[in-house]
Amino acid sequence: MELSTALGRAELLRVAETVAQEKGIDTAEVIDALEQAVQTAARRKYGLEHDIIAEIDRKTGEIRLFRQLEVAEVVEDYAKQLSLDEARDRNPAAQPGDLILDALPPIDLGRIAAQSAKQVIVQKVRDAERERQFDEFKDRIGEIVIGEVKRTEHGNVLVDLGRAEAIVRRDDLIPRESFRNKDRIRAYLYDVRHETRGPQIFLSRTHPQFMAKLFEQEVPEIYDSIIEIKSVARDPGSRAKIAVISKDSSIDPVGACVGMRGSRVQAVVQELAGEKVDIIPWSPDPATFVVNALAPAEVSKVVLDPEANRIEVIVPDHMQHIAIGRRGQNVRLASQLTGWDIDIVSEGEDSERRNREFREATELFIESLNVEEVIAQLLATEGFANVEDVAYSETDELAAIEGFDEEIAEALKERAAAFLEEREQEMNAEADELGIGEDLRAFTLIDLKTVVALGRQGVKSLEDFADLATDELVEMLAAEAPIDEVTAADLILQARLVLGWIEPEPEPEELLEAADATPDDGTAETTH
Numbered sequence: 328m329e330l331s332t333a334l335g336r337a338e339l340l341r342v343a344e345t346v347a348q349e350k351g352i353d354t355a356e357v358i359d360a361l362e363q364a365v366q367t368a369a370r371r372k373y374g375l376e377h378d379i380i381a382e383i384d385r386k387t388g389e390i391r392l393f394r395q396l397e398v399a400e401v402v403e404d405y406a407k408q409l410s411l412d413e414a415r416d417r418n419p420a421a422q423p424g425d426l427i428l429d430a431l432p433p434i435d436l437g438r439i440a441a442q443s444a445k446q447v448i449v450q451k452v453r454d455a456e457r458e459r460q461f462d463e464f465k466d467r468i469g470e471i472v473i474g475e476v477k478r479t480e481h482g483n484v485l486v487d488l489g490r491a492e493a494i495v496r497r498d499d500l501i502p503r504e505s506f507r508n509k510d511r512i513r514a515y516l517y518d519v520r521h522e523t524r525g526p527q528i529f530l531s532r533t534h535p536q537f538m539a540k541l542f543e544q545e546v547p548e549i550y551d552s553i554i555e556i557k558s559v560a561r562d563p564g565s566r567a568k569i570a571v572i573s574k575d576s577s578i579d580p581v582g583a584c585v586g587m588r589g590s591r592v593q594a595v596v597q598e599l600a601g602e603k604v605d606i607i608p609w610s611p612d613p614a615t616f617v618v619n620a621l622a623p624a625e626v627s628k629v630v631l632d633p634e635a636n637r638i639e640v641i642v643p644d645h646m647q648h649i650a651i652g653r654r655g656q657n658v659r660l661a662s663q664l665t666g667w668d669i670d671i672v673s674e675g676e677d678s679e680r681r682n683r684e685f686r687e688a689t690e691l692f693i694e695s696l697n698v699e700e701v702i703a704q705l706l707a708t709e710g711f712a713n714v715e716d717v718a719y720s721e722t723d724e725l726a727a728i729e730g731f732d733e734e735i736a737e738a739l740k741e742r743a744a745a746f747l748e749e750r751e752q753e754m755n756a757e758a759d760e761l762g763i764g765e766d767l768r769a770f771t772l773i774d775l776k777t778v779v780a781l782g783r784q785g786v787k788s789l790e791d792f793a794d795l796a797t798d799e800l801v802e803m804l805a806a807e808a809p810i811d812e813v814t815a816a817d818l819i820l821q822a823r824l825v826l827g828w829i830e831p832e833p834e835p836e837e838l839l840e841a842a843d844a845t846p847d848d849g850t851a852e853t854t855h
Contacts, residue, residue: 624650
């Protein structure tokens, strides 16, 4: 495209329209580019120090040039400023700070202006194409796309998607698989980002949802939403687990995903470079779901701890290595699939642990309650683990133990209460001796035993406690009153709130009240 003195006004507009149609962008963008090109040419002619504005009339094609000047009481830059007196000669209402446009003679739009215009238009076209690519592919996030390998760079694969180029980074490729130029590649589009060099489209073959989408393509029941994929866990290139549930009781979700003679699952396995896939029936019951997820291992018993989001799974001794899997793969994938932290314990280890806990509880009751061994063993057998369990239990509960009656139950509760009271007095005396402040003792979120344990290590006030780091607190209490990092962080946070070191976050109700108190017109009320 060229601009010259022979280019008429009407013809200029026609050229802009033609370029816009060819490149698929708006005519206004082409005219903006022409204006920028004319401005650049004019600055070269009149001086780069001038602030020049070019305008092209959208109806007639007429080009007008202006020099923009700021009205100033004291002129410091004659190229960009105009004195107040001169400005008022042109406009009596002029004030300091006003901008005045000073008309300039038109310039000859020669080859330089044409080249500048061409460069600007090319850049506009490139920007418009990038924006179109971004808009097109950001709406396709979560889909499987198919492209052709363009080249590989440092282990990353660049993929030609037809109207755009995408990248599969090394970490998003299945281990040990390689692609050559012109190979067809199928991958999951998981992100599109605006970057300096244009929109970057990121693909993955290791993303859990890549496998889910492959099953959706192979299993019509999943596509039709009769079967739902609840969760997916992958060790790319090695093994994967997928949990499914059927909304139609007459359809077996596992069988449907496997297909006739394994045809459907084999199609997915082939695409995933031989990755073995375990298809698991999903269950709303966490224990059942975890047992299913650990297949092919057999499970004897499960113990749930919902607060810690942990589940202990007891398995036969000969099944422990199967449940854990090679390098912990089976239990790791089951944990990812279910969302629970899973501890695998063999029946032998469980029996040994229960025997140890039984012995420890028996010895504790003999010493603290001053009872015979047989009574202590009965308490331990019934699940009483410490003196508090006995002291705070119901009389009827104790009396129901075989060989006990109400009289024995009351006597045990009294001895337990007396022991706890004596222990509390001893701990209070030690707290006094250590010089532990009342503010730390009154902090209700930790018990006296923990307070004394902290005092032994130099934490003697609530300020000392609030000044601790999370890992410090966990380490201090590891021996006598173990806690996890989440609990430790919360305790320190609560202590800082009590001391007023930080402000509490407003509750949702308070935020709603604040919003309701704001005037409808968006302006705040002012009190004079």
